[in-house]
Amino acid sequence: MKRLSSLLLLLILVVACNEKEEKKEVVPIKKPDPIIMEFGFKLNDYDVVRDTIDRGDTFGSILAQQNLGENKEHEITEKVRDSFNLRNIRVGKAYTMLRSKDSAKVLKAFIYKADISHYYVVDLNDSIRAYKKQLPITIKRRTIATEIDGSLSATLSNAGVQPSLAQNLADIYAYSVDFFKIQKGDRFAVTFNEKYISDTIYAGVESLEASFFIHKGKKIYAFPFKQDPNARRFDYYDEEGKVLKNMFLKAPLKFGYRISSKFSKNRFHPVQKRFKAHKGTDYAAATGTPIVTTASGVVERTGYTAGNGNYVKVKHSATYSTQYLHMSKILVRNGQRVTQGETIGKVGSTGLATGPHVCYRFWKNGVQVDPLAQKLPNSIPMLAKFKPRFMQEMTPLKKELDSIAAIKFKD
Numbered sequence: 001m002k003r004l005s006s007l008l009l010l011l012i013l014v015v016a017c018n019e020k021e022e023k024k025e026v027v028p029i030k031k032p033d034p035i036i037m038e039f040g041f042k043l044n045d046y047d048v049v050r051d052t053i054d055r056g057d058t059f060g061s062i063l064a065q066q067n068l069g070e071n072k073e074h075e076i077t078e079k080v081r082d083s084f085n086l087r088n089i090r091v092g093k094a095y096t097m098l099r100s101k102d103s104a105k106v107l108k109a110f111i112y113k114a115d116i117s118h119y120y121v122v123d124l125n126d127s128i129r130a131y132k133k134q135l136p137i138t139i140k141r142r143t144i145a146t147e148i149d150g151s152l153s154a155t156l157s158n159a160g161v162q163p164s165l166a167q168n169l170a171d172i173y174a175y176s177v178d179f180f181k182i183q184k185g186d187r188f189a190v191t192f193n194e195k196y197i198s199d200t201i202y203a204g205v206e207s208l209e210a211s212f213f214i215h216k217g218k219k220i221y222a223f224p225f226k227q228d229p230n231a232r233r234f235d236y237y238d239e240e241g242k243v244l245k246n247m248f249l250k251a252p253l254k255f256g257y258r259i260s261s262k263f264s265k266n267r268f269h270p271v272q273k274r275f276k277a278h279k280g281t282d283y284a285a286a287t288g289t290p291i292v293t294t295a296s297g298v299v300e301r302t303g304y305t306a307g308n309g310n311y312v313k314v315k316h317s318a319t320y321s322t323q324y325l326h327m328s329k330i331l332v333r334n335g336q337r338v339t340q341g342e343t344i345g346k347v348g349s350t351g352l353a354t355g356p357h358v359c360y361r362f363w364k365n366g367v368q369v370d371p372l373a374q375k376l377p378n379s380i381p382m383l384a385k386f387k388p389r390f391m392q393e394m395t396p397l398k399k400e401l402d403s404i405a406a407i408k409f410k411d
């Protein structure tokens with residue numbers, strides 16, 4: 001009997017244990033959904049609809065599809081008019097609608113993404129409110145030092161940097177470094193600031209603080225500096241405060257000229273007696289005045305046409321070419337390398353011209369543009385009175401750049 005009872009007890013225990021375990025399994029361990037916040041809303045609370053503005057969409061037409069009723073629609077458009085430019089919604093831009101989770105799916109918020117870092121909210125949760133918000137922007141400061149291997153942008157990619165920094169460097173060193181001829185052994189170091197939206201979306205190079213480029217054994221430093229601290233304008237200077245040279249001269253004539261006609265989309269042509277675009281800048285000067293190439297490069301074309309007269313076109317980079325018309329004499333050949341300021345021809349009045357002048361044409365990516373309206377490096381020498389402030393700002397930047405480069409290059 002004793003044995004039986006203990007057996008029974010054991011049986012009960014086993015059953016009880018089983019029961020306990022079963023119970024454990026029955027109770028579901030429910031993890032709460034992760035809270036998803038976006039645009040300042042807890043998305044979990046809404047039915048979320050994401051779409052992009054289609055051709056023909058207006059804020060009104062989007063609202064009209066939400067079964068709000070005409071009165072409510074009208075009330076919303078009236079109330080948000082001041083804070084949200086309703087006419088400004090553009091095809092292809094993203095918008096998000098937050099609707100109630102019940103079957104009625106009532107619109108609670110409309111969010112329009114104006115650009116990568118700004119969005120507009122029309123919040124209908126309580127009263128009708130509209131406001132603009134900016135996503136947080138963070139600046140990441142970095143210094144890299146690396147050796148050229150392939151093109152400049154390939155080198156940057158290999159160093160884990162967005163290749164868009166290549167354009168910044170090319171602009172700074174356009175005159176002093178021939179980027180067609182950079183080679184293995186050339187080195188550079190650069191301290192720069194990158195912009196990120198919401199910590200993750202890369203939004204370009206914000207600014208460049210310091211750099212050097214070693215090309216053919218020559219080390220060229222560049223530090224941006226504002227002579228007028230309140231101005232937006234800055235130029236690049238070397239470690240001694242000497243201004244870095246421009247890629248382009250301001251004019252194709254060295255002296256004794258005047259601008260007789262500017263680049264214009266519509267001017268009265270003095271020879272043809274009709275209105276047409278003038279895609280050049282005319283510099284009037286005496287016949288025979290030397291015409292110089294405004295930047296270094298390779299002569300792309302020389303020749304004669306009825307309109308241009310004798311002309312020379314020079315290619316400076318993948319982006320830029322310049323052209324010089326109405327020459328009395330051409331002094332260069334096709335394929336010839338020319339350096340900035342070198343004489344390439346002489347002023348004349350060949351082709352369609354009323355008097356001696358050079359028509360200077362500026363090509364950017366194959367399109368003729370007004371060089372005077374371009375943001376070209378156009379540096380100004382530093383005034384002596386600003387030099388102490390420059391040295392004070394530059395010295396720690398140079399020290400930092402050099403020490404990081406020294407570690408990288410072990411020298």
Ligand SMILES: [Zn+2]
Pocket residue numbers: 261278280281282358359360
């Ligand atoms: Zn002209």
